[in-house]
Amino acid sequence: MLTKVLSIANVGLQGVEIEVETNVAEKGFPGFGIVGLASKAVEEAKERVKTAIINSEIEFPNAKVTINLAPADLPKDGSCYDLPISVGVLSSIREMTMPKEKAYFYGELSLDGSLRHTKGVFLLALLAKEKGIKKIFVPRMSANEASVIDGVEVYPVDNLKNLIKHLSGEKLITPLKKVETEEILDDIRPEFDFAEILGQEQAKRALEIAAAGGHNVFMMGPPGSGKTMLARAMSGILPNLTEKESLEVTKIYSITGNIPPGGSLIRQRPFRSPHHTTSQVGLIGGGSNPRPGEVSLAHRGVLFLDEFPEFGRNSLEALRQPLEDGLVNISRAAGSVTFPAQFMLVAAANPCPCGYLGDPKKDCKCSSFQILNYRKKLSGPIMDRIDIHLTVPAVDVNHLMITKDEINNNEKSEAIKQRVIEARKIQNQRFKNLAHIYSNSDMKNRHLKEFANLNPEANLLLKQAVNKFNLSARVYFRLIKVARTIADLEKSEEIKQNHIAEALQYRIKNDE
Amino acid sequence: MMNNKVRNYKTGKEGEEIARKFLVQKGFRLIESNYSNKLGEIDLIMLDKEVLVFVEVKLKIGDKFGSPEEMISKYKLSQIRRVAETFLVLNPDISKRLVKYRIDAVCIVLNEDKTINRINYYENVYE
Numbered sequence: 001m002l003t004k005v006l007s008i009a010n011v012g013l014q015g016v017e018i019e020v021e022t023n024v025a026e027k028g029f030p031g032f033g034i035v036g037l038a039s040k041a042v043e044e045a046k047e048r049v050k051t052a053i054i055n056s057e058i059e060f061p062n063a064k065v066t067i068n069l070a071p072a073d074l075p076k077d078g079s080c081y082d083l084p085i086s087v088g089v090l091s092s093i094r095e096m097t098m099p100k101e102k103a104y105f106y107g108e109l110s111l112d113g114s115l116r117h118t119k120g121v122f123l124l125a126l127l128a129k130e131k132g133i134k135k136i137f138v139p140r141m142s143a144n145e146a147s148v149i150d151g152v153e154v155y156p157v158d159n160l161k162n163l164i165k166h167l168s169g170e171k172l173i174t175p176l177k178k179v180e181t182e183e184i185l186d187d188i189r190p191e192f193d194f195a196e197i198l199g200q201e202q203a204k205r206a207l208e209i210a211a212a213g214g215h216n217v218f219m220m221g222p223p224g225s226g227k228t229m230l231a232r233a234m235s236g237i238l239p240n241l242t243e244k245e246s247l248e249v250t251k252i253y254s255i256t257g258n259i260p261p262g263g264s265l266i267r268q269r270p271f272r273s274p275h276h277t278t279s280q281v282g283l284i285g286g287g288s289n290p291r292p293g294e295v296s297l298a299h300r301g302v303l304f305l306d307e308f309p310e311f312g313r314n315s316l317e318a319l320r321q322p323l324e325d326g327l328v329n330i331s332r333a334a335g336s337v338t339f340p341a342q343f344m345l346v347a348a349a350n351p352c353p354c355g356y357l358g359d360p361k362k363d364c365k366c367s368s369f370q371i372l373n374y375r376k377k378l379s380g381p382i383m384d385r386i387d388i389h390l391t392v393p394a395v396d397v398n399h400l401m402i403t404k405d406e407i408n409n410n411e412k413s414e415a416i417k418q419r420v421i422e423a424r425k426i427q428n429q430r431f432k433n434l435a436h437i438y439s440n441s442d443m444k445n446r447h448l449k450e451f452a453n454l455n456p457e458a459n460l461l462l463k464q465a466v467n468k469f470n471l472s473a474r475v476y477f478r479l480i481k482v483a484r485t486i487a488d489l490e491k492s493e494e495i496k497q498n499h500i501a502e503a504l505q506y507r508i509k510n511d512e
Numbered sequence: 513m514m515n516n517k518v519r520n521y522k523t524g525k526e527g528e529e530i531a532r533k534f535l536v537q538k539g540f541r542l543i544e545s546n547y548s549n550k551l552g553e554i555d556l557i558m559l560d561k562e563v564l565v566f567v568e569v570k571l572k573i574g575d576k577f578g579s580p581e582e583m584i585s586k587y588k589l590s591q592i593r594r595v596a597e598t599f600l601v602l603n604p605d606i607s608k609r610l611v612k613y614r615i616d617a618v619c620i621v622l623n624e625d626k627t628i629n630r631i632n633y634y635e636n637v638y639e
Binding site for chain 2: 028029030031062
């Protein structure tokens with residue numbers, strides 16, 4: 001008998017409806033075949049489905065079983081077809097009743113017939129909503145991801161036996177309650193608190209501005225001065241994702257399998273710190289069946305590149321498009337996909353290979369050629385896209401022994417975070433009518449006319465600075481964005497002269 | 513105590529005997545049994561009207577170790593095809609007379625007491 005079961009395939013971040021056709025023919029030599037451009041993972045579903053059915057105490061048919069995944073010209077990958085295939089086989093041999101209304105089945109089977117955590121359930125729910133499908137059957141471990149989408153009944157399935165009982169009406173599975181996004185807030189403590197970092201007041205202030213407006217930061221300083229610590233502490237002052245942002249991020253995390261079993265929406269701003277040996281594809285995304293890279297995993301969050309010049313030149317230069325447009329276009333033979341990549345870049349580097357160039361106490365041992373080569377990695381186009389340039393000097397030994405009082409006197413991350421949240425609130429209010437723009441750094445140049453609100457003195461100072469330091473047009477616009485954030489932190493309606501002055505201070509480097 | 517090789521050979525022989533009787537009853541004529549060359553072996557070569565039929569026989573006693581159908585792999589079938597084609601080349605008098613050939617399979621399951629549980633006959637199994 002022939003049956004048809006619906007499921008989905010993911011192309012980039014877009015779901016495509018897949019019809020899983022199962023035919024169990026009494027005639028012909030017995031066997032189990034899958035057609036429809038199935039990858040190795042899908043081919044192997046045969047063994048999982050067969051064993052899972054047998055272990056659910058149902059006899060696997062001694063007949064010719066043919067599975068077709070339609071549309072047949074779209075490559076299918078992943079283990080998510082185990083459930084639709086087994087539902088197809090079981091209903092073909094009348095061991096299972098098919099639901100009367102259209103429903104999606106999705107999930108990986110374990111050999112004992114239970115269902116495992118499967119990536120991409122969030123996208124399944126989104127597609128179900130789009131296509132008007134009312135019911136989806138997914139592994140219990142992954143069901144929470146789908147429960148935030150309204151209008152879709154999510155049935156968490158434990159194992160094949162329970163599903164059979166549910167569909168025959170013998171014992172119903174209760175659908176998950178819709179979870180309000182506001183309820184999901186996991187509080188993870190950052191590794192470091194800003195109060196633990198001694199000195200570096202300028203850097204702390206700059207990071208606060210960066211966090212408030214989502215601006216890119218570049219930190220340069222000798223080894224051991226606290227660049228990495230500052231960057232890691234930064235995750236503690238980032239505000240949680242707003243609901244809209246959270247949906248964007250969860251999509252990417254769901255498709256890459258980064259949501260832990262039982263997890264739901266991602267509410268914490270991502271903080272990614274890939275190692276400098278990361279390949280270009282790992283950083284930007286790609287592969288023959290394109291997958292998102294670190295820049296997309298850092299979407300709406302922070303991408304921290306420690307030892308920035310040690311990254312491959314190709315990888316660094318490939319950052320240009322995402323830094324400018326907030327997305328990456330990946331074209332491969334299989335097709336072209338676009339991944340969002342609106343991240344905040346935090347880069348850290350030493351001033352030279354040995355690390356002590358310009359250090360007041362230690363001599364630099366590098367030749368000028370070595371320094372030149374090292375700096376070459378920090379190309380103009382990339383540095384141009386970074387709004388805040390910081391020098392993080394070594395901390396004097398006298399400041400290093402911390403007493404309890406000092407830690408208590410230092411400002412805690414929590415206090416800084418409150419100011420950042422206030423500034424973000426102003427921005428959310430400002431951009432509430434614009435799609436995909438949430439912070440000052442997301443603004444396009446055309447929005448600046450409307451939102452910048454420079455007062456005349458500020459405008460004059462900005463013009464003078466651009467002329468004197470020969471700044472590019474891009475830098476001009478970026479300066480205004482940073483100044484806007486500084487003004488927001490002060491809750492000032494207009495951008496004043498001192499805001500521009502501070503923004504300029506982060507831009508103009510001493511050694512240029 | 514019979515050793516395994518001898519016992520397997522004997523069961524194999526029994527299977528071929530059952531299959532031969534079964535197919536002759538269906539109106540097939542036996543041409544050769546246990547044809548072998550260096551590429552492999554074919555259990556039965558028979559004639560179904562005008563079509564030459566190469567038959568693979570699988571016999572299982574009990575169902576403890578899976579069904580005989582599972583034991584006929586894609587590799588086994590392509591091996592049979594290779595042997596069959598060699599047979600046709602080496603016997604031009606037969607291949608000139610008969611244009612068509614196909615590969616069939618007979619799967620036999622015996623009960624522990626050697627009575628026949630089921631015989632399944634599959635036509636044209638090589639795809």
